[in-house]
Amino acid sequence: MQALAYNTQLFFVALIFLLVSLLISTFKILREYERGVIFMLGRFYRVKGPGLIIVIPLVQQMVRVDLRTVVMDVPTQDVISRDNVSVQVNAVIYFRVIDAQKAIINVEDFLQATSQLAQTTLRSVLGQHELDEMLANRDMLNTDIQSILDSRTDGWGIKVSNVEIKHVDLNETMVRAIARQAEAERIRRAKVIHASGEMEASAKLVEAAQNLKKSPNAILLRYLQTLTEIAGEKNSTILFPLPMDLLKGVLNRVSDQEETPAKKTED
Structure with a gap:
């Protein structure tokens, strides 16, 4: 009898512990910047949050999604410009999830997918421009890359807000060539300015000579x-x-x- 009573007590303790565990797992707390994608028996049910939500154990499953802006570094990419110059370019992109349902259902890993898409888009867009445009028109290139990424990630529920090209690295030979080009351009400007000054001075000298002649x-x-x-x-x-x-x-x-x-x- 004592053994039976002991087993009965042990059974009730285990049952109470199981019920408490199920009760605790039923209630979930989501922060203001989090959403929960709920699946019921494997099918999409709804998006819940933020705050306190109820998830039925063994019947419903929840996937947390962070809605804050993600800052992602794009690894350095080897790019060949339209004028056949090899450069190394890296960038940073800013994006966030605006539709948690699409971000979970339509793509396996939206972070990895966005990173790979950013790398290919960076190489594709920069390869259509010359080196001078990469160095001088970064704002235009940033806008082009951002618009392309934003349109392609729209089906994933992701909004790309900004893209910034950080570095455009050149080899030493190209750096020296650009330096010689800049020096030649400055010499040309100096000669043009000097010639313009000589022309203005000669006009004034002619005017002075005419006055002295009188x-x-x-x-x-x-x-x-x-x-x-x-x-x-x-x-x-x-x-x-x-x-x-x-x-x-x-x-x-x-x-x-x-x-x-x-x-x-x-x-």
Whole structure:
């Protein structure tokens, strides 16, 4: 009798423990950013949450889905641009689940699927552009990749909000070539600017010469001003041009004096 009573007590304890375990497993708590996809006997039933929900043990199963934005690094990809330049590019994508039912039912692992799709899309889009466009128009490329990913993951219940290309790595040969190209471009701009300055200066000099031509004394004043500027530098030797107009009178007088004795001798 004692053994029977002991077994009966043990049975009731085990039964109570089982009932408590089932009761505990029946109630689930989902956070604000979580949703529970409920399957009843293997078929989709409904999406529940957040808060306290009831899941019938052995009849219903729940799969948790996080609705927060996921930041995913896209591994470095070897890309050949349209102008046949090999580069290594990596990026980061921001996405979140907006439909928990599609994210669980329509794809096996939406995180892995999104990662693989991002890698292939990155190579495909960048391969259609030249190297200069990759370096200068990153915003346009980010928008193109984001729109393609967003449209292809719509059936998975995923919204791709942003894509950012982080690094475009070039080999040393290409870096040197780009540096030479940039240097040549800067030299070209410097020559163009210098030529433009010479053209503007020549136009001003022509205008100044025309003004000086109207007043002969102005040329003499400008000449004296130049001498004053040179003398102010305290140079031991001063070289300055001598206008031939100032020497015409002296040369004419010398030639007249040479001609006068010659005429006297003939007489």
